[in-house]
Amino acid sequence: MKWWWTSLLWVSVLTLGCSSGSSKKSPDLGGVDVPPPPGDVIDPPAGPPARNPRRLTIEQLNRSLPIVTDGLSWTEDFGEGEVNLFEVLASTLGVPDYLLVTEENLEPSLIVTKFLQDAAQRICVRWVERDKTLPLEQRTLVTHVEWASLSEVDVKTSLRTLHLRFFARYIPPGEDDAKVQAHYDLFQAASGAAPAGAEASDGWTAICLALMNEPEFMMY
Amino acid sequence: MKRRTFLQTTGLALGAMSLPAIGMKRVTGALDGVDVDELPLLIVCEFQGGWDNLLGLDPRDPTLFTDSNALETGIQPAYDRLTPGFSQLPINAGPFVFGPCIGELAQMTDHFSVIRGINMGTLTHEVGMRYFITGRPPSGLKARGDSVAAVATGQLGDHWPVPNLTHLVESYAQGQPAFATAMPVAAVGHLQYVLRKTLGIPTGIRPSVEEAVAAYFAKESACANHLGVGGTSLAAAYRVNRLKALELASSKLYQQFEFASPALAAVREHYGFTAGTMESPVGRAALASQALKTGLSRVVSVRLSTDLDTHDNSWSFDHPTRLQSGFTALARLIADLRDTEAPGGGSYLSRTTIIAYSEFGRTAMLNARGGRDHNLSNCALVAGAGINPGLVIGGSSDKGLAPELIDLQTGKASEVGKSLKPEHVMTTVLKAAGLDASALMSEPIEALLA
Numbered sequence: 001m002k003w004w005w006t007s008l009l010w011v012s013v014l015t016l017g018c019s020s021g022s023s024k025k026s027p028d029l030g031g032v033d034v035p036p037p038p039g040d041v042i043d044p045p046a047g048p049p050a051r052n053p054r055r056l057t058i059e060q061l062n063r064s065l066p067i068v069t070d071g072l073s074w075t076e077d078f079g080e081g082e083v084n085l086f087e088v089l090a091s092t093l094g095v096p097d098y099l100l101v102t103e104e105n106l107e108p109s110l111i112v113t114k115f116l117q118d119a120a121q122r123i124c125v126r127w128v129e130r131d132k133t134l135p136l137e138q139r140t141l142v143t144h145v146e147w148a149s150l151s152e153v154d155v156k157t158s159l160r161t162l163h164l165r166f167f168a169r170y171i172p173p174g175e176d177d178a179k180v181q182a183h184y185d186l187f188q189a190a191s192g193a194a195p196a197g198a199e200a201s202d203g204w205t206a207i208c209l210a211l212m213n214e215p216e217f218m219m220y
Numbered sequence: 221m222k223r224r225t226f227l228q229t230t231g232l233a234l235g236a237m238s239l240p241a242i243g244m245k246r247v248t249g250a251l252d253g254v255d256v257d258e259l260p261l262l263i264v265c266e267f268q269g270g271w272d273n274l275l276g277l278d279p280r281d282p283t284l285f286t287d288s289n290a291l292e293t294g295i296q297p298a299y300d301r302l303t304p305g306f307s308q309l310p311i312n313a314g315p316f317v318f319g320p321c322i323g324e325l326a327q328m329t330d331h332f333s334v335i336r337g338i339n340m341g342t343l344t345h346e347v348g349m350r351y352f353i354t355g356r357p358p359s360g361l362k363a364r365g366d367s368v369a370a371v372a373t374g375q376l377g378d379h380w381p382v383p384n385l386t387h388l389v390e391s392y393a394q395g396q397p398a399f400a401t402a403m404p405v406a407a408v409g410h411l412q413y414v415l416r417k418t419l420g421i422p423t424g425i426r427p428s429v430e431e432a433v434a435a436y437f438a439k440e441s442a443c444a445n446h447l448g449v450g451g452t453s454l455a456a457a458y459r460v461n462r463l464k465a466l467e468l469a470s471s472k473l474y475q476q477f478e479f480a481s482p483a484l485a486a487v488r489e490h491y492g493f494t495a496g497t498m499e500s501p502v503g504r505a506a507l508a509s510q511a512l513k514t515g516l517s518r519v520v521s522v523r524l525s526t527d528l529d530t531h532d533n534s535w536s537f538d539h540p541t542r543l544q545s546g547f548t549a550l551a552r553l554i555a556d557l558r559d560t561e562a563p564g565g566g567s568y569l570s571r572t573t574i575i576a577y578s579e580f581g582r583t584a585m586l587n588a589r590g591g592r593d594h595n596l597s598n599c600a601l602v603a604g605a606g607i608n609p610g611l612v613i614g615g616s617s618d619k620g621l622a623p624e625l626i627d628l629q630t631g632k633a634s635e636v637g638k639s640l641k642p643e644h645v646m647t648t649v650l651k652a653a654g655l656d657a658s659a660l661m662s663e664p665i666e667a668l669l670a
Contacts, residue, residue, distance in 0.1 A: 053449045055458075076421065085419075092414065108458035110382065110403050111414055113395035114465035121423045179447075186436040193428035202429050209425075209433045213462055215455035216448070 008084065018100035044166075053219045055106040058093045061218070062086040065119065066167050067125050070140040074119035088116060108218065117213060128201050140165070141204055148200040150191055152184065155203070159183050167216045186210055255300050256379045257439030257563040260605060260653040261512050261572040263553070264353075266389045266520040267546050270345065270594055271534070271578035272319075275302075275543055276579075277599035278336045278616055279310040279319035285618075294620030295584040303537040306544075315610045323544040324551035329610060331554050331569065332603035333668055337614040337623040339639045340580045343594040345529070348579030352600075353390055355646030355660040365659065366648045367391045368401075373400040373519045375655050381468055385411075387504055389521035395659075398457045402521065408479060408503040415474035415516075434466055461472045476514040479506065491552050501525055501549035510555045513568060524549050524656075528578065533590035535582075550576055554603055573653040574603040575645070584621040597623045600645050606652025608670050614640045631667030 004169045056064065062084065066073050075082045091097065093112060094105045131141040132148075139147075143161045144154040159180045163169045191203035211217060274280060274297050282297040290296045291333065298321050299308045307320040314329035325332075340348050350363040358364055366374075372394035373384040380398035384391070391402035405411045413419045441459040449455060456643070478484060482496035487510065488494065491502040498506075504522045511517040525546025530539040555570035577600040582592035597616050613631035615624045625637035628644060638644075643662035650657035651664045 030626075033667045051456050053452045055454065062551055076419075088414075089410070091411045092404060096406060107398075107401055108454060108461055109401055109407075110461045110468070112466055113458060113461040114414060114468060117462070117465055117469065121418050122421070160338060167302060180653060182436070182440065186432060189430040189435065190429045193432065194426065202426060206429050206432050206436075209429070210436055213437070214450070215446075215458045216450050218451045219452070219454060 011198065031062060035139050055108050055112075055219050057106065058086055058090065058095045058112075059103050061116070064217075065212075066210075068140075069123060071128055072123045072130075074122055076122070082170075085115075085119065108215070113213070117209075120209050120212035124205050124212065127208055128205050131204070132201065141208065142200075150199055150203070156180055156184055159207070162211060166214070168210045169216075183207055183210060229290040243531060246543055253624070255564065256377075258571070259376050259379070259518065260372075260655065261568070262519045262649070262653055263508050263512070263572055263574045264367065264369050264389060264519075265354075265508075265546075265550055265553075265574065265576035266521065266523045266526060266542070267525040267576065268388075268523050269526065269530075269578070270347070270348070270580045270582055270593055271525075271528050271543055271546075271599075272321075272530075272539055272582040273336070273597070273599045273616075273621070274582075274584065275299075275319040275321040275540055275596075276547065277318065277322075277334050277601060278597075278621070280618070282308065290585060293618060295548055295618065296586050298536075298586055301586075301590070302540050306540050311636040313563035316612065320481045321540045321544040321547065325547040328551045328554050328603075331558065331609050332574075333607060333609055333611040333613060334600050335600045335613040335645055335665070335668075337616045337626065337633075337639070337640055338598040338600060338645065339623040339641055340596050340598050341641070343580060343596065345579050348598075350390065352577045352579065352646065354392060355650075355662070357641075357643075363390070365393045366393050366395050367402070367521075368650060368660075369402060369521050370396045370400045372650060372655050373402075374541050376518050376546035380515060380518050381464070381471070381473065382511075384519045384521075385517040386521040387507060387509050388526075391521065398460055402596045403521075405507075408498045408507045411507060411511075412474045412477040412479075415468055415471070415477060417469035420474075432649055437462055439467065449527075473514065475518060476516070477507070479503065481574060490556055491549070499661075501545045502552060505549040505556075509553055509560075509568075512557075512572065513560060517537045524576070530582075531587065531589065531591040531593055535586075535591035539592075550574075550601070557566065557604070569604050572604045573606055573649055574601075575649045576601040577602075577642075577645070581621070594664060595621065595622045600642075602645070602649060602652070605655060606670050608668055611667060613665055626665075628663055629634045629666045631665055 062073065074085045076085055093115060096102050096104050119134040123164055126139055131139050142158050144156065144157045162172045163171055163180065171180060186206050190206035191199035194202035228359055232380040280295050280297050285293050285295045285297050287296065296627060302320060310324055311318045311320060311326055313326035316329055316334060318326055340351065342348050342351065346361050349359050349551050350358045353367050353369050354363050354365045356365040363524045369384055370391055374396035376383065382403045384402040386402040386404050388406060393401040421661050441463060475483065479488065480496045487506050491506040493500055493502045497503065501524045504524055508520040511520045518634060525542050528539060528542055535642065554569060557572055558567050560568045562568045562571050581595040581598045583595045611631060614626040615633050616622060617624055623640060624633040625635060626632060626640050627634040627637040643660050644665055645659045647657040647662045648668050651669055657664065
């Protein structure tokens with residue numbers, strides 16, 4: 001790949017950024033190193049220049065959720081012990097059985113998005129309830145000191161950590177970011193409508209629901 | 221909630237939102253200006269495993285085709301070997317003669333036509349199945365082109381919560397708008413859970429939180445400038461379905477698919493299943509009917525009958541039972557649509573085109589294990605809107621059931637005619653529904669078109 005092609009690609013990416021609050025000094029490149037400016041000598045990449053994005057398989061999603069939430073899966077107990085709903089609904093979700101279905105359709109279908117929303121609803125409540133009882137060093141959702149804090153600095157600190165956890169996106173401390181701002185706005189909307197004493201819980205529940213249903217989480 | 225209200229509050233609103241978001245154009249043409257309620261409906265019925273046409277749609281008289289002349293005719297009806305309860309002779313019904321497993325379908329001859337002597341050109345399950353699903357010969361095992369169901373949905377538009385629903389029938393929609401992709405359900409009992417938020421389990425999440433998240437999703441989806449993977453068309457399609465899923469989960473539509481509930485007792489009674497037997501051909505037929513009648517979907521594919529691939533002596537007891545169950549389910553589906561008035565007048569059957577097929581037929585001779593293997597010669601059944609009923613199109617020879625050439629205009633056998641293929645059948649289905657069939661690059665069977 002020639003350097004100018006790479007530069008053109010990154011220029012295109014930069015011009016596509018949502019304007020509100022986006023960083024001016026360090027563009028969001030999803031953790032990828034900024035390519036050198038025109039004129040530098042770079043080695044041509046060995047593989048193709050890019051690949052199409054892919055949706056997580058149900059198996060990958062089922063394994064990812066406990067990782068981002070530190071152990072929580074979409075499980076229910078219908079009276080015969082806990083079952084994993086992604087496994088129960090595997091055939092409906094298009095998971096190959098290698099008998100009749102040998103390939104998983106990885107389109108972001110209505111049924112997958114709907115069940116991911118269901119999973120998020122069940123997991124997020126458990127995550128919030130568990131997280132607020134834990135000491136700071138064991139928390140994986142709210143990573144600023146005071147769990148119930150509603151301050152912008154505190155909330156954005158945790159949001160940055162969550163972006164790294166969910167999307168592998170590193171946002172340096174103190175840096176403005178449009179997506180973090182959008183999530184902070186959501187936190188405010190949910191906590192602002194909550195009854196007294198439930199502001200932080202509702203805010204973080206909303207954040208969890210949003211993060212688990214972002215395309216950046218479901219795709220790679 | 222009334223159907224029209226539901227469409228106005230969910231389907232139509234989402235349709236308007238989704239198309240620009242994913243940069244797809246709705247197919248326009250003959251359906252422009254047609255009221256949404258009067259757009260055609262389509263049901264695709266699959267009989268999985270390869271059905272025995274001698275037992276169903278293309279029989280032979282066992283008094284003429286006997287074991288003693290079987291080597292000469294290459295045809296062995298073997299009706300006397302069927303499990304007790306089945307006729308040992310063909311069944312005459314109106315203009316048709318059927319095999320002993322036709323079931324209640326013999327009472328519905330006013331509503332359908334039969335196509336015989338379809339040359340499948342394959343003896344491989346996946347190939348035959350995908351050939352019918354797409355109306356185009358697969359490339360190896362891989363389907364070529366889109367499912368006819370998706371092609372139809374692409375033209376009908378995004379006016380319904382789930383425009384294209386499929387129960388176990390494969391779907392391909394690469395060349396179609398995102399809404400044309402079929403939503404799959406693997407079981408009749410699953411659909412209510414698909415439609416119901418968190419499967420009906422209370423979450424304890426306050427409505428204000430859900431409203432805030434829904435507003436965030438709407439705002440985030442409207443933003444045209446997303447970075448990285450979030451800026452791709454895949455992510456755009458995901459956002460469309462994310463909003464649609466929220467709408468679906470907030471509706472009460474799932475109640476129409478709680479087949480075990482007292483509210484659906486009349487459905488259970490008509491189709492003849494109980495809460496414990498809904499995962500059956502009649503249950504699947506009920507699913508198809510409910511999906512259309514409640515306005516959930518406009519195109520529905522269902523695998524009515526399964527496990528027809530009987531190479532051994534299970535052919536004599538499993539195959540007839542399963543085949544007849546499928547035909548009976550199809551008959552009850554046709555009756556249900558015939559007896560239900562559609563919005564705007566007329567019956568649902570007058571708006572719905574139905575195709576029933578299997579991936580191929582079975583050999584005319586029994587094999588050494590008392591079963592039947594795969595046969596190129598096949599049949600299909602078409603019914604409903606746009607179809608001339610009471611016709612037998614094409615035919616198979618009296619020597620080995622070989623497909624005969626036919627004149628596509630008249631539907632009659634003709635020595636200078638064409639070999640009848642699935643693309644002719646599926647082109648006919650699309651044309652009968654008033655849809656554009658040019659994607660199949662084939663010709664319809666004109667005699668079938670009303």
